[in-house]
Amino acid sequence: MNGASGEGRLTLEDLKEKMANFAKERDWDQFHSPRNLLLALVGGVGELSEIFQWKDEVPRGLPNWEEQEKLHLGEELSDVLLYLVRLSDNCGIDLCKAVLRKLELNAIKYPIGLCKGSSQKHNQIKTSPETTATVAGAAADATTSTTSNDMYDLFD
Ligand SMILES: Nc1ccn([C@H]2C[C@H](O)[C@@H](COP(=O)(O)OP(=O)(O)OP(=O)(O)O)O2)c(=O)n1
Numbered sequence: 001m002n003g004a005s006g007e008g009r010l011t012l013e014d015l016k017e018k019m020a021n022f023a024k025e026r027d028w029d030q031f032h033s034p035r036n037l038l039l040a041l042v043g044g045v046g047e048l049s050e051i052f053q054w055k056d057e058v059p060r061g062l063p064n065w066e067e068q069e070k071l072h073l074g075e076e077l078s079d080v081l082l083y084l085v086r087l088s089d090n091c092g093i094d095l096c097k098a099v100l101r102k103l104e105l106n107a108i109k110y111p112i113g114l115c116k117g118s119s120q121k122h123n124q125i126k127t128s129p130e131t132t133a134t135v136a137g138a139a140a141d142a143t144t145s146t147t148s149n150d151m152y153d154l155f156d
Pocket of ligand 1: 031047079082083
């Protein structure tokens with residue numbers, strides 16, 4: 001797939017390859033260091049923020065925005081995604097694997113039964129000692145990089 005039309009399925013792997021080719025063709029690998037990419041990413045987030053700046057709260061779907069404004073928003077969102085994918089690649093992080101693991105951790109950290117309808121942070125949710133032990137055990141199962149028994153240590 002993956003023409004400019006956006007049809008079909010686009011994977012993070014596709015984007016990784018496209019960015020790697022884009023940089024290689026321009027001899028830009030020399031500039032795509034982790035630090036430079038991080039700064040470019042943060043700059044992109046700044047440009048993204050500017051689009052919303054001083055607009056107050058904006059309804060979902062952006063019903064009153066001009067097409068041109070939405071096009072611009074898509075461009076800035078894309079810059080952020082592309083720099084994120086490139087940064088992950090250059091740091092040797094498998095973003096697909098990392099993001100699936102993180103989703104798993106999030107689900108453990110925010111059990112539906114305790115969090116439904118509440119936007120409280122995980123360390124403010126009131127749990128019984130039994131629940132805490134269960135959640136910590138599940139999180140430890142999903143995490144190979146830590147041996148901590150404190151459920152909150154796993155997520156900081
Ligand atoms: N050294 C660079 C420069 C650019 N890009 C790519 C990734 C981004 O998707 C896009 C960013 O280009 P610009 O820095 O020109 O930023 P904008 O497209 O936002 O343009 P402007 O800053 O003029 O709004 O180009 C890149 O990979 N490496």
